[in-house]
Amino acid sequence: MKNLNKSIILVLAISAVAGVIAMFSLEGQMFGQTSVASAASQKTFYIATVHLDGITSIYPASDHPSEPYPNSTLPSGGGLVIKKIDNMGGWKIRQYMFAPSVIVVNQGDQVTLNFVDVQGPEHMITVDGIAPEFDIHRGEMKTVTFTADTVGTINFWCSMHEPNMRGEIVVLPRTN
Ligand SMILES: [Cu+2]
Numbered sequence: 001m002k003n004l005n006k007s008i009i010l011v012l013a014i015s016a017v018a019g020v021i022a023m024f025s026l027e028g029q030m031f032g033q034t035s036v037a038s039a040a041s042q043k044t045f046y047i048a049t050v051h052l053d054g055i056t057s058i059y060p061a062s063d064h065p066s067e068p069y070p071n072s073t074l075p076s077g078g079g080l081v082i083k084k085i086d087n088m089g090g091w092k093i094r095q096y097m098f099a100p101s102v103i104v105v106n107q108g109d110q111v112t113l114n115f116v117d118v119q120g121p122e123h124m125i126t127v128d129g130i131a132p133e134f135d136i137h138r139g140e141m142k143t144v145t146f147t148a149d150t151v152g153t154i155n156f157w158c159s160m161h162e163p164n165m166r167g168e169i170v171v172l173p174r175t176n
Pocket residue numbers: 049096120122123124158159160161165
């Protein structure tokens with residue numbers, strides 16, 4: 001009999017918790033969607049410095065065809081680099097970039113950008129009109145905070161890896 005009572009109490013307790021959860025999710029559906037999405041809020045992003053490497057060889061391998069060393073000129077500035085053929089016939093192309101490179105916020109948002117140097121020993125980063133050029137070394141994180149006052153785009157870039165290590169913050173109008 002005691003065990004039966006315990007079981008009944010347990011079932012009642014579970015039902016009560018389930019009911020509370022259901023109430024909260026219903027409230028979220030009724031009030032959460034539009035008001036939360038349009039209100040100014042704190043938005044935090046982590047932006048990594050990364051590079052893509054295309055690695056190949058002038059010689060064929062069992063699982064890959066040979067690829068001749070390219071006969072073209074890439075833009076200067078350090079953001080796109082072709083490494084010379086090594087003594088095994090291998091060569092590679094590297095592209096530096098930010099990940100992510102496009103950030104979307106709403107006007108009025110308090111924005112925190114945490115730049116983290118994951119790849120590349122050093123970068124020199126500017127956030128246009130917000131943060132003058134600062135350097136960052138691998139393993140470091142540097143933080144830029146601002147309020148997104150004006151609708152439009154804010155560019156950021158690395159002067160060591162032009163012309164392609166660039167990104168933009170898109171500030172959309174408030175919808176309320
Ligand atoms: Cu860079």
